Amino acid sequence: MTYSAMVDYSKRAVSLEKDGLGPVLQGSDAFICAAGFEKRASRLPLLSKIERNPIVVTFENGPAENQRVFARFRKHFERVRGFDVCVLDLAHADRFERAFEKSLLGLRDLSGGYIVMDISGLPNFAICIAIAKIRTVFPGFRLTLLYTEAEEYFPQRSDFNAIKAKVSRASLGPPFLSGRAASLFIPSMFAGVSPGDCGTCLVVFAGYEPHRTSCVLDACNPSKLVMAYGEPERSDLKWRTELSRIMHSTLDRTVTSTEERISTSEIGDNLALLLTYYDHLYDDHLLAVCPNNSKMQAVASVLAWETYPDIQLCFAIPVEYLPARFSKEYRDTFAIDLGSPGAGSLVL
Numbered sequence: 001m002t003y004s005a006m007v008d009y010s011k012r013a014v015s016l017e018k019d020g021l022g023p024v025l026q027g028s029d030a031f032i033c034a035a036g037f038e039k040r041a042s043r044l045p046l047l048s049k050i051e052r053n054p055i056v057v058t059f060e061n062g063p064a065e066n067q068r069v070f071a072r073f074r075k076h077f078e079r080v081r082g083f084d085v086c087v088l089d090l091a092h093a094d095r096f097e098r099a100f101e102k103s104l105l106g107l108r109d110l111s112g113g114y115i116v117m118d119i120s121g122l123p124n125f126a127i128c129i130a131i132a133k134i135r136t137v138f139p140g141f142r143l144t145l146l147y148t149e150a151e152e153y154f155p156q157r158s159d160f161n162a163i164k165a166k167v168s169r170a171s172l173g174p175p176f177l178s179g180r181a182a183s184l185f186i187p188s189m190f191a192g193v194s195p196g197d198c199g200t201c202l203v204v205f206a207g208y209e210p211h212r213t214s215c216v217l218d219a220c221n222p223s224k225l226v227m228a229y230g231e232p233e234r235s236d237l238k239w240r241t242e243l244s245r246i247m248h249s250t251l252d253r254t255v256t257s258t259e260e261r262i263s264t265s266e267i268g269d270n271l272a273l274l275l276t277y278y279d280h281l282y283d284d285h286l287l288a289v290c291p292n293n294s295k296m297q298a299v300a301s302v303l304a305w306e307t308y309p310d311i312q313l314c315f316a317i318p319v320e321y322l323p324a325r326f327s328k329e330y331r332d333t334f335a336i337d338l339g340s341p342g343a344g345s346l347v348l
Helices: 039-043 064-077 093-105 124-137 157-165 210-220 240-247 267-281 295-307
Strands: 030-034 054-060 084-089 114-118 142-148 181-185 199-206 224-231 256-263 285-291 315-318 333-339
Touching: 030 124, 039 064, 039 142, 054 064, 054 093, 084 093, 093 124, 114 124, 124 142, 124 295, 124 315, 142 295, 181 210, 199 210, 199 267, 210 285, 210 315, 224 240, 224 267, 256 267, 267 285, 267 295, 285 295, 285 315, 295 333
Parallel strands: 030 054, 030 114, 054 084, 114 142, 199 224, 199 285, 224 256
Antiparallel strands: 142 333, 181 315
């Protein structure tokens, strides 16, 4: 199938070398970022010059690398008026909803009606919560997301070649990006509404960790399953679509299932995909969405929920993250203007 975006949520490249972040941050009331361990998570915050209200999300019960990054962020922001720290406890993900809302309610000197958030260092569940909370607490505010892509992602091409060679064996190769998924996390705000006695249609944006997919399948017990395999925009990463399909090929699928191939980077295409399934199924199914893959697909998922709050968003939370198996360095940075709820996309 081919889906066309209903709203233009295109990514716009940011020329950091020429203009820095000035044009994007100009007039913003707050700048939100996360002290994550990936190199790309540090790029923008340490370049930013903001006059008020920086909120830094710091991680507890995660890799030690996060704390070293946070120390640098604190030094960079601590003298800025309104500096605040929001704790994301990875062992108690459910606490982030309240913690982030508290940070938002503490913002002062709001005059521009404009918030900027760098999602490069946030896990997908936190991206969804943060976007929804910002647009609920400040419904009239314009929100722009910043995102820096990595230079290299894991699994790498060498891993792909090894997995293809072992595809007929029980083991499919290298370590994953995280430890084995422990449990399914459904944030209270994304619980969804079931239309009476009905089944669940589960849409999984499949990445490269089949243990996460198994976790959500076991917990949701869907009557219908949609496996959405992401296709990277970069030509040097096209092979990753096949890798994801191979890594999920050993899953036990006794449920009726459908496969889709969808961009990992185009928010509008992914949003259209979700709303199409919702329109076909809402009468007799709860639509549950699990964005296990790209951050842009996580953004599309929360925008689908914003359109239809009876959609459920669920996340398989791992026991631990493995920094050495995540990503290397960084490449381009993009701005995505989400506008304000119901207002469509605005132009910077």
